[in-house]
Amino acid sequence: MGSCSARIEPHEVDGHLSAGFYGRDVVEVAHDLVGTWLQVGSTGGIIVETEAYSAEDSASHSHRGRTARNASMFGPAGHAYVYRSYGLHWCFNIVCLPGSAVLVRALKPEVGIETMYRRRQVDDIRKLCTGPGRVTSALAIDGGLDGLPLDRPPFLLTRYLAAPAVIAGPRIGITRDVDRPWRFGLRDTRFISRAFR
DNA sequence: GCCTCGATTTTCT
DNA sequence: GAAAATCGAGGCC
Numbered sequence: 226m227g228s229c230s231a232r233i234e235p236h237e238v239d240g241h242l243s244a245g246f247y248g249r250d251v252v253e254v255a256h257d258l259v260g261t262w263l264q265v266g267s268t269g270g271i272i273v274e275t276e277a278y279s280a281e282d283s284a285s286h287s288h289r290g291r292t293a294r295n296a297s298m299f300g301p302a303g304h305a306y307v308y309r310s311y312g313l314h315w316c317f318n319i320v321c322l323p324g325s326a327v328l329v330r331a332l333k334p335e336v337g338i339e340t341m342y343r344r345r346q347v348d349d350i351r352k353l354c355t356g357p358g359r360v361t362s363a364l365a366i367d368g369g370l371d372g373l374p375l376d377r378p379p380f381l382l383t384r385y386l387a388a389p390a391v392i393a394g395p396r397i398g399i400t401r402d403v404d405r406p407w408r409f410g411l412r413d414t415r416f417i418s419r420a421f422r
Numbered sequence: 423g424c425c426t427c428g429a430t431t432t433t434c435t
Numbered sequence: 436g437a438a439a440a441t442c443g444a445g446g447c448c
Contacts, residue, residue: 276440278440284440286432286440289434292433293432294431294432308431308432308440309431309432310431310439310441310442311431311439311440311441311442312429312430312431312432312439312441313429313430313431313441313442314441314442316440316441318440328440330440352443356441357440357441358441358442359441359442396440397440398439398440399439399440400438400439423448424448425445425446425447425448426446426447427443427444427445427446428442428443428444429441429442429443431439432438432439433437433438433439434436434437434438434439435436435437435438
């Protein structure tokens with residue numbers, strides 16, 4: 226049988242990004258997610274900032290193995306990992322290879338903007354989805370969505386910008402492995418949580 | 423604009 | 436007991 230022929234995994238199915246897209250090196254996926262469309266229910270926008278966290282990375286929740294909180298990081302690629310940060314905020318991640326995930330840090334708001342203003346209680350569009358805790362607040366993401374697949378409602382993740390200009394730099398808010406340039410951002414946008422150096 | 427501080431869950435020492 | 440992949444408010448310049 227012809228088991229030696231390479232099989233090309235499609236990265237999109239009916240417009241949705243698929244398991245073949247997510248099940249790659251987390252740094253590549255974090256880079257490639259910049260410029261994609263993320264929608265949850267009626268709210269969403271363009272992903273403009275991400276960070277990669279891998280299994281061999283001491284800044285990652287998965288570094289010391291599986292716990293109740295991080296179990297979704299060891300589940301299927303293309304599912305959500307949602308965790309509580311600093312006891313208050315939720316953070317939304319996209320699971321890649323086992324023990325790795327991409328943190329979504331910022332969106333450019335595009336749809337459901339009035340709903341997002343109502344949820345966020347702010348008057349500045351840059352405070353809607355600029356920052357990981359703000360993204361989950363605006364899109365109503367909480368622990369109830371932890372572990373769910375991203376290729377069906379309430380999620381919608383699709384390619385959007387054709388050839389986004391992506392820049393890279395060190396991650397934010399971590400104390401270990403601080404020098405890895407695993408934060409990615411869209412170059413020409415004001416919806417980034419902090420400037421790249 | 424900058425800085426400091428406090429809220430609260432999860433994990434580790 | 437303390438630190439962590441954060442945010443918003445209040446004080447100051």
